[in-house]
Amino acid sequence: MAAQIIDGKKISEDIRREVKEATQRLQTERGFVPGLAFILVGDNPASQSYVRMKGKACEEVGFYSVTERMPAETPQDSLLTKVHEFNADPRIHGILVQLPLPGHIDEHKVIESIDPRKDVDGFHPINVGRLVIGEQCFRPCTPAGIQELLIRSGNDPAGKHVVVLGRSNIVGKPTANILLQKQLGANAVVTVAHTGAKDLSLYTKTADILVAAIGKAETITGAMLKEGVVVIDVGSNRVDDPTSKSGYRFVGDVHFESARKVAKAITPVPGGVGPMTIAMLLKNTLQAALNT
Numbered sequence: 001m002a003a004q005i006i007d008g009k010k011i012s013e014d015i016r017r018e019v020k021e022a023t024q025r026l027q028t029e030r031g032f033v034p035g036l037a038f039i040l041v042g043d044n045p046a047s048q049s050y051v052r053m054k055g056k057a058c059e060e061v062g063f064y065s066v067t068e069r070m071p072a073e074t075p076q077d078s079l080l081t082k083v084h085e086f087n088a089d090p091r092i093h094g095i096l097v098q099l100p101l102p103g104h105i106d107e108h109k110v111i112e113s114i115d116p117r118k119d120v121d122g123f124h125p126i127n128v129g130r131l132v133i134g135e136q137c138f139r140p141c142t143p144a145g146i147q148e149l150l151i152r153s154g155n156d157p158a159g160k161h162v163v164v165l166g167r168s169n170i171v172g173k174p175t176a177n178i179l180l181q182k183q184l185g186a187n188a189v190v191t192v193a194h195t196g197a198k199d200l201s202l203y204t205k206t207a208d209i210l211v212a213a214i215g216k217a218e219t220i221t222g223a224m225l226k227e228g229v230v231v232i233d234v235g236s237n238r239v240d241d242p243t244s245k246s247g248y249r250f251v252g253d254v255h256f257e258s259a260r261k262v263a264k265a266i267t268p269v270p271g272g273v274g275p276m277t278i279a280m281l282l283k284n285t286l287q288a289a290l291n292t
């Protein structure tokens, strides 16, 4: 049977519409809208493009947003001062420092300078700790988006064996922590596999739900999967493609054509997990505003 294609674009549009409606209600009932501040240090083209897309998304749902662009050689103290300004600004409910930061800046120190109540990325150790012990907190956007994709596509992870490939602080670890909680939309048995594994297929073969976040193009093939698996592909890898106008295209960590023959459901790249990250950032920022 043909695999269900999990449409992240459609699901993210639904969430953005919900956030827009809630923003209108907040404006009517309490007279303010959610505010999100972006800080972009340096001129990494991918980071510039992400921040532009996030700013545009804010505009579309009616948020107030500001983008602070700082040169690559900005001293760490100047960046910390900027974060403190936004911490103290009542129009700002969420602060996003786009990562990665230039090498001379201590990323952990910057993240820890953000007021945890405005940490809509969910990267502050207070939010990470709350996530691990199952308390209310801001949850990182891509992992929260993965959970929404599973729930809204009718693939509830409860009681399933979820295998997460990758252990990054942005995707792998928080995804595992979200899905193992004894909560609605979670309650899965979770295995985390990573580059330390001798043979990844030992783990992938046992997955009811596979979350691939290893950052290597088309590494996971259909032969490594169990019949009926649900595949969530977080990868977005640029590969050369002389047949396309740009000369390149994006592929996931999963080999889509072989995997879709085995899977019950699968996310495409692009149009799967990618659009969910911005939608969940908007949702977290709305929540930060509602919390005030």
Ligand code: GUN
Binding pocket: 096, 097, 098, 099, 100, 121, 141, 142, 170, 277
């Ligand atoms: N760089 C790549 N992904 C992210 C993200 O989710 N948040 C921030 N702040 N930077 C990133």
